[in-house]
Amino acid sequence: MNFEALFVQNKEQSIQGRYITLDHIEPILNRLNTTNQLQEIGKSVLGKSIYEYQIGHGATRIFLWSQMHGNESTTTKGLFDFLNLLHGDTDFAKQLLNNFTFCCIPILNPDGATLYTRANANGVDLNRDSQDLTQPESKILRNTFERFKPDYCFNLHDQRTIFGVDMSAKPATMSFLAPSYNEEREINDSRLKAINVIAGINQVLQKYIPGQVGRFDDSFNINCIGDTFQYLGVPTILFEAGHYPNDYEREQTRKYVFISLVSAFSTISENDIVINRIEDYLNISQNNPVFCDFLYKNVKINYDGNEKIINFAAQYKEELIDGQIWFNAYINQIDDLENRFGHLEYDAQGALYTDDYDNIPELDLKANFYLNNTIEFVNGLIKK
Secondary structure, three states: OOHHHHHHHHOOOOOOOOOOOHHHHHHHHHHHOOOOOEEEEEEOOOOOEEEEEEEEOOOEEEEEEEOOOOOOOHHHHHHHHHHHHHOOOOHHHHHHHHHEEEEEEOOOOHHHHHHOOOOOOOOOOHHHOOOOOOOHHHHHHHHHHHHHOOOEEEEEEEOOOOEEEOOOOOEOOEEEEOOOOOOOOOOOHHHHHHHHHHHHHHHHHOOOOOOOEEEOOOOOOOOOHHHHHHHOOOOEEEEEEOOOOOOOOOHHHHHHHHHHHHHHHHHHHOOHHHOOOHHHHHOOOEEEEOEEEEEEEEEEEEEOOEEEEEEEEEEEEEEEEOOEEEEEEEEEEEOOOOOOEEEEEEEOOOOEEEOOOOOOOOOOOEOOEEEOOOEEEEOOEEOO
8 A cells, every 4th residue: 555645645735734723624524524424512611612523334433532732733634634535435445434433533622722732721631631520621522432432542642852762863753652551551452452553553654754653651640541541441542743854844744643544444454453463562662752953062152261062952842923833942951961862963063152141051041042153043043
């Protein structure tokens, strides 16, 4: 199967970038609502609609939700790319619709999506509310789970650019987890099914992003929705869409979300989940926070009349300004940068650091500075 060609054919062109809200997806949902597959299943804290989109008539029931965290939009884009595939008049689409019934909640946290925040409008992380169910969005997710009675759950998220694969210099472009169902992190039949699906996804992704697939930490937390659903006996797969080089808008990463979804359902439909692939799963290197967006090495500073060579790092903050996401770089680490990598690295080779303040890098300072008074950096990058 040519996954990349499949993605190009089905990419939803009306949404792109990092800022994806209910206003962006409602026209798509209405367009895809060809046979009453769409229904409103509740309201957010601020009264925004939360939708369920159900398609297919197969025996295996798949429950997917994205943007539980409002600022994690990459999997929403990949999910709509996949829904476009299901609407295509191809033998593969017909096969999927015959084998599966898909129930999707594209944006569970529409208030957080609008505000571009992880939490909902009450400041609650919905992924820590699976037991108390204090928020309307949490209750909607749980009610849909109990009504739909899925055979598999797909918990779709984004992760920050800080994550790499183990101690390598490769970013964790896609990471996965078969959540634990108990404190001992044991593997039962339900968790094994999730493990086998992830092993199948990884086998495909290694052809496209070799060494850039990570395995997320499996510490048990019953307050997390994936751990809860796994505890309740439903195989649950966590997606974490991460960084691809020079892809801060995550338009490349969305392709790998799409490929991951397609390969997951191919694995399930081909019944590859009946084998034991624990070893393949455990051979996926773990996520590790080893990256920063910018790493500056061998920078000279003049500190109290003494010259010193240091390293420092800067990280983007994603800031919503007038309806757009701006990537603003701030200094976030100084000197203690052993085993750290930068998505962009610059060797100053002893050039002298100056800025418009105290001529010393300081935490939380905007990454605007000069080297040897000749090379100007603005927002982390060399000014052209």
